Amino acid sequence: MDTVRRERTDAGDAGHEGDAGGAAPVRTGAAGERRERTDAARNRAKILAAAEGIVAAQGVRGLSMAEVAAAAGVGVGTLYRRFGDRSGLAYALIDAREREFQTAFVQGPPPLGPGAEPAERARAFLRALTDRTVEQLDLLLMAETAAPLARFGGAYDAHHAHLSMLIGQARPGVDAAGLADALMAPLAAPLLAHRLRECGVEVERVKAALDDLLSGVIGG
Structure with a gap:
């Protein structure tokens, strides 16, 4: 799912300097x-x-x-x-939270950020991604079901690349990309919404299952 949607500026599509018949725009100072x-x-x-x-x-x-x-x-x-429009505003909400999340796992404190062992970081990442998905579940459900492949793209690619890197570091030689897909699959918004809302599954149970899956993938 690509969460990045460019916002329109308050100036809109104002005429460019030098347009035929138009005066050059008034420039404001730096202040x-x-x-x-x-x-x-x-x-x-x-x-x-x-x-x-x-x-x-x-x-x-x-x-x-x-x-x-x-x-x-x-x-x-x-x-x-x-x-x-309303949809653009919804995507802006997703994008703002996603930027915070990516900053946390790229340069935040360990174990989510750098400084911990790869297996520990992967566990922290999957748990944080669970919380991040639950936090905006309705918005992500809307976004991921907007088109057949809407789940995949910008944010998914960033998550997948990060988790693949950690798996590869923890267990060199495995199909890290395929295993990352398998570990992230339970966090698809439609499935997570079904498990939490229709089946009454607790969030901590989802995290515990991901812990077990990860242990099976990379050991420990």
């Missing part, structure tokens, strides 16, 4: 540009925080552009210019 970027970042953070609160309280179905705008204290037009 003005920095202030605009700071304001835009602050608005984005407010919007995403408001949207997260609504999803947490009402689920994805309750994600309304008008309600998010009201909660964030911005105009509805700002949301549409930045995110395009």
